[in-house]
Amino acid sequence: xxxxxxxxxxxxxxxxxxxxxxxxxxxxxxxxxxxxxxxxxxxxxxxxxxxxxxxxxxxxxxxxxxxxxxxxxxxxxxxxxxxxxxxxxxxxxxxxxxxxxxxxxxxxxxxxxxxxxxxxxxxxxxxxxxxxxxxxxxxxxxxxxxxxxxxxxxxxxxxxxxxxxxxxxxxxxxxxxxxxxxxxxxxxxxxxxxxxxxxxxxxxxxxxxxxxxxxxxxxxxxxxxxxxxxxxxxxxxxxxxxxxxxxxxxxxxxxxxxxxxxxxxxxxxxxxxxxxxxxxxxxxxxxxxxxxxxxxxxxxxxxxxxxxxxxxxxxxxxxxxxxxxxxxxxxxxxxxxxxxxxxxxxxxxxxxxxxxxxxxxxxxxxxxxxxxxxxxxxxxxxxxxxxxxxxxxxxxxxxxxxxxxxxxxxxxxxxxxxxxxxxxxxxxxxxxxxxxxxxxxxxxxxxxxxxxxxxxxxxxxxxxxxxxxxxxxxxxxxxxxxxxxxxxxxxxx
Numbered sequence: 001x002x003x004x005x006x007x008x009x010x011x012x013x014x015x016x017x018x019x020x021x022x023x024x025x026x027x028x029x030x031x032x033x034x035x036x037x038x039x040x041x042x043x044x045x046x047x048x049x050x051x052x053x054x055x056x057x058x059x060x061x062x063x064x065x066x067x068x069x070x071x072x073x074x075x076x077x078x079x080x081x082x083x084x085x086x087x088x089x090x091x092x093x094x095x096x097x098x099x100x101x102x103x104x105x106x107x108x109x110x111x112x113x114x115x116x117x118x119x120x121x122x123x124x125x126x127x128x129x130x131x132x133x134x135x136x137x138x139x140x141x142x143x144x145x146x147x148x149x150x151x152x153x154x155x156x157x158x159x160x161x162x163x164x165x166x167x168x169x170x171x172x173x174x175x176x177x178x179x180x181x182x183x184x185x186x187x188x189x190x191x192x193x194x195x196x197x198x199x200x201x202x203x204x205x206x207x208x209x210x211x212x213x214x215x216x217x218x219x220x221x222x223x224x225x226x227x228x229x230x231x232x233x234x235x236x237x238x239x240x241x242x243x244x245x246x247x248x249x250x251x252x253x254x255x256x257x258x259x260x261x262x263x264x265x266x267x268x269x270x271x272x273x274x275x276x277x278x279x280x281x282x283x284x285x286x287x288x289x290x291x292x293x294x295x296x297x298x299x300x301x302x303x304x305x306x307x308x309x310x311x312x313x314x315x316x317x318x319x320x321x322x323x324x325x326x327x328x329x330x331x332x333x334x335x336x337x338x339x340x341x342x343x344x345x346x347x348x349x350x351x352x353x354x355x356x357x358x359x360x361x362x363x364x365x366x367x368x369x370x371x372x373x374x375x376x377x378x379x380x381x382x383x384x385x386x387x388x389x390x391x392x393x394x395x396x397x398x399x400x401x402x403x404x405x406x407x408x409x410x411x412x413x414x415x416x417x418x419x420x421x422x423x424x425x426x427x428x429x430x431x432x433x434x435x436x437x438x439x440x441x442x443x444x445x446x447x448x449x450x451x452x453x454x455x456x457x458x459x460x461x462x463x464x465x466x467x468x469x470x471x472x473x474x475x476x477x478x479x480x481x482x483x484x485x486x487x488x489x490x491x492x493x
Contacts, residue, residue: 014270019044050065062353084299102283107466123187126190146235150247257280257290257406258421261358263414280364287381374386
C-alpha cells in the first residue's frame with residue numbers, strides 16, 4: 001500500500017512511501033494518477049478541491065485551498081493555508097468512548113513514603129539558582145563512586161533562573177524546582193543554593209511545604225567554607241538512605257506516563273501518535289494515568305479533546321487553557337497559527353491544524369478527567385491535559401514536574417535530548433529507527449508498512465513501557481542526556 005486515506009471523509013491521502021509522477025494509486029474502488037512527485041508523509045488530492053474549499057484529513061479540516069487543486073495533485077504549503085484565527089467559540093457535546101479491556105499488569109518499581117512510587121532510584125542535585133550550576137555539575141562528576149547497589153545514578157539539572165525574575169516567572173521557577181525535588185524517581189535530593197538569590201532558601205522550603213529530612217538535604221554555598229567537601233558529606237548521607245530501597249512488584253495502575261511529540265512528520269498522526277493513543281487507553285483501562293500537553297499543538301483540534309471532557313467543569317477548564325494560551329500569543333504580538341516548524345513541513349505537515357490533528361492522537365479515546373496549570377501535579381487517575389508550550393525541553397520538564405514517571409516521545413525526524421525521567425523515543429517510520437538506533441527506542445513505522453496494526457503496536461508499547469518502568473534503560477538514559485528548561489514569559493532584572 002503506497003498511500004492511506006485516514007478517514008472516509010478525507011479528500012487527501014498520505015503517501016506511505018515516495019511516489020513518482022505518473023504512478024497510479026488505488027483509493028477505494030477508484031484509481032488516481034499522481035500528477036507530481038510526492039515524498040513519503042506528504043499529501044495527494046483524491047478529488048478536485050476548489051479555491052477556498054476545505055482540505056480534509058483525519059476527517060477534520062486542516063486548512064483551505066489557496067487555489068483550485070486537481071485530483072492527483074501534490075497538496076502542501078504552496079496550495080493550502082490555515083483557517084485558524086485567535087477567536088473561536090466552543091460548545092460542549094459530550095462523547096464517551098468504550099476503553100479496551102486490559103488485564104491486570106505489574107512492574108518492578110520503588111515504593112516511597114506516603115504511598116508514592118518511583119521507577120528509578122537516583123540521587124538528584126537541584127540548583128535553586130543558575131549561579132551554582134557549575135558547582136552542581138562538579139559534585140556529580142566528582143562523586144560518581146556513590147552510585148552502586150540499588151542507587152542507579154547521580155544527576156544535576158542546571159538552569160539559568162532563580163534570580164532576577166519577577167512575579168509569575170519567579171513563581172513558576174519555584175514551583176517547577178520544588179516539583180522536581182518531590183519527584184519519586186529521585187530516592188534522594190540535594191538542594192543547592194547560593195545564598196543571595198531572589199529565590200531564597202526560606203521561600204523554597206515554603207514551596208516544598210514538607211519533606212523527609214533523610215531524603216532531602218540543603219546546601220547554601222555562601223555559608224560553607226568548602227561547598228564541594230560539604231556537598232560530598234551530604235551526598236554520602238543520601239547514599240546511605242537511598243541505598244536502602246529495592247524494587248518490588250507494583251500494580252500498573254500506579255504509573256503516570258507523559259506523552260509528547262517532536263520533530264513530527266506526515267506519518268506521526270498515522271503511526272506513532274495513534275499507537276501512543278492506544279497505549280494511553282490501555283493503561284487507563286488498567287487504572288493508570290497519562291498526561292497530554294503542548295497546548296499550541298492542540299489549536300485546530302481542541303474540540304476533539306473538549307467533547308471528551310468528563311463534565312462541564314473540566315470542559316470549562318480546558319477551554320480556559322486554550323484561550324489563555326491564545327491570549328499569551330496575542331499579548332506578544334504573535335498569531336496563533338505560526339506553526340509548524342520547517343522540519344515539520346519538510347516531513348509533510350502543512351498547517352497547524354494538520355499538526356494538531358496528528359498531535360492529539362496521542363490522547364487516545366479516553367475521557368479527559370482533569371486540566372492542570374503549568375507544572376501543577378497530577379491529581380486524578382485517567383487522561384489529564386496539562387498547560388504548557390510545544391517546545392520539547394520546556395514541555396518535557398513540565399510533564400516531569402507534573403509527576404510523569406516516564407515520557408513517550410514520538411518523532412519522525414529524531415532528537416537525542418531527554419527529560420529528567422526516562423524518555424522513550426518512538427519513531428514514526430522504520431528508516432529513522434534503523435538510521436538512528438542510538439536515539440530511538442521503539443519503532444511504530446511497522447504500521448505504515450502494514451506488518452502490524454495500531455492495536456498490535458499499542459500492545460507492544462505497553463510491554464515495552466513496563467520493562468522501562470522495571471529498570472530497562474532508554475537510549476537517552478544510556479547516553480546520559482538529561483535536561484530541564486523552565487517556561488519564561490516576563491522581565492529579567
